[in-house]
Amino acid sequence: MPKPPFQTPASYEAALEExxxxxxxxxxxxLPLDQLLTGYQRGAELLQFCRDRLQAVENQIKVLDEGTLKPWTQE
Known part of the structure; x- marks a missing residue:
C-alpha cells in the first residue's frame, strides 16, 4: 500500500528549518533503517522544494535587473 505524499512546506524558511x-x-x-529511508526521501523532497523556490526568486531578479517589471506568479 503506497504511503501518502508528504505535506508541502508553508514557505522556503519552513522547508529549510525542517x-x-x-x-x-x-x-x-x-534512526532505525525504515525511518532513515523515509527521512532521506523527505529530505530529497525538501531540497527540491528549496531549489525550486530559489530558482523562482533568481528568475524574478533577472527580470528586475533587465528593467522589465512583470508580475511574479508563485508556482
Missing part, C-alpha cells in the same frame, strides 16, 4: 532538523536526526545515527 531539512536542517532532519539532517541532524539522520546524522545522529539513532
Amino acid at each position: 531539512l536542517e532538523q532532519l539532517v541532524s536526526l539522520i546524522e545522529s545515527g539513532q
